[in-house]
Amino acid sequence: MDSGTPEQLLMGGSILLGAFGAYLILGAYLVQLHHYFMAGAESERSNRFALYALIGTVTVCEMMRVGFITFAAWRALVLAIAQPILREFPARTSPSVQILSSFIALFIQGFFAWKIWTHKFNKLIGAIAILIGIFTTTQLIIGVFIGVQMGRIGAIAEQAAASKSEGVFHQFINGQQSPGGLISFSTTIGILASTTFVCDVLITIGMFSIFHVYGKRSMAQRAKNVLRTLSINTIENGLVTSICASVTLILYFASRHPWLHMASNWLLPGLHANVLMASLNGRTLRGNKENSTITNSSNGVVISSYRAQRGASLVVVPNQHQRSNSGIAIAITTEVDFEMADRKGSDSSDISV
Numbered sequence: 001m002d003s004g005t006p007e008q009l010l011m012g013g014s015i016l017l018g019a020f021g022a023y024l025i026l027g028a029y030l031v032q033l034h035h036y037f038m039a040g041a042e043s044e045r046s047n048r049f050a051l052y053a054l055i056g057t058v059t060v061c062e063m064m065r066v067g068f069i070t071f072a073a074w075r076a077l078v079l080a081i082a083q084p085i086l087r088e089f090p091a092r093t094s095p096s097v098q099i100l101s102s103f104i105a106l107f108i109q110g111f112f113a114w115k116i117w118t119h120k121f122n123k124l125i126g127a128i129a130i131l132i133g134i135f136t137t138t139q140l141i142i143g144v145f146i147g148v149q150m151g152r153i154g155a156i157a158e159q160a161a162a163s164k165s166e167g168v169f170h171q172f173i174n175g176q177q178s179p180g181g182l183i184s185f186s187t188t189i190g191i192l193a194s195t196t197f198v199c200d201v202l203i204t205i206g207m208f209s210i211f212h213v214y215g216k217r218s219m220a221q222r223a224k225n226v227l228r229t230l231s232i233n234t235i236e237n238g239l240v241t242s243i244c245a246s247v248t249l250i251l252y253f254a255s256r257h258p259w260l261h262m263a264s265n266w267l268l269p270g271l272h273a274n275v276l277m278a279s280l281n282g283r284t285l286r287g288n289k290e291n292s293t294i295t296n297s298s299n300g301v302v303i304s305s306y307r308a309q310r311g312a313s314l315v316v317v318p319n320q321h322q323r324s325n326s327g328i329a330i331a332i333t334t335e336v337d338f339e340m341a342d343r344k345g346s347d348s349s350d351i352s353v
Helices: 006-039 048-082 084-088 094-118 123-162 168-173 185-217 221-253 258-281
Strands: 291-295 302-307 313-318 328-333 349-352
Touching (some): 006 048, 006 258, 048 084, 048 258, 084 123, 094 123, 094 185, 123 168, 123 185, 185 258
Antiparallel strands (some): 291 302, 328 349
């Protein structure tokens, strides 16, 4: 690509970085996926088929997305050496990359919105879950719209390149012109990255608040330690995706070369997929065999004791044994989780919180 224009070189460099990063993140995702199924963490869950469907859908979408990215990279970096005109308009599969990215974000952010809603302990947390649903739906609509935009600008730029009029596609991406009555790309990409960023921040706040509150209510040190670990992991995962979304915004609007945003934009869906698997895999707690006591956090009354087994976990379930102020119970079962009423027939020791 050394014979191309500066804009074409920037496009090629961004595509190369984005494709390389997408491969690395997909590899990390597949490792987590393998760990998840080898652990067999969902074998006793009543909603395991819904989780399997979610994971399967995200996996298919992510692998298809990386496949389209591979084609775009091959086209721009290899085929364009012999056919420079290919650098003047996007591949016809380019719209699919953005549309798949938006659906991945919807599935994963929607999953966390559901978790926050089912574990809400006040109206504010419930409002956060609703806002996440609104913002993730908005990013899906904008993402699909950008995909349509990419298809239209691709057709316009291809016609322009055939008539020896170059630079139409690059000027559109740079926000310098919007041919064919298209909405400015800077507007749509700004809304998309902003809504994704806000969603990730809200998810981090909501999940951390839930873990923090239940941790304070529990008097069992082991439960506190597990919840503290989950809180830290939630912050770390939220920071990764939030920073990536903010970098996309910064690279597009603050950089002199908006093409650079493509690299981080291609990484974000893969990071979302990894956060999902990290959350599911994080429920597996490798506990040692030691006695622990479960204590009622509201009045300090010992309810029961348990012996931690391999893969012991923390699960939030409805309290079927006694009525408490919140109507919620923490159960120590065979997986680390913070789910509501999604197991059947497990041996557990309950604690009202």
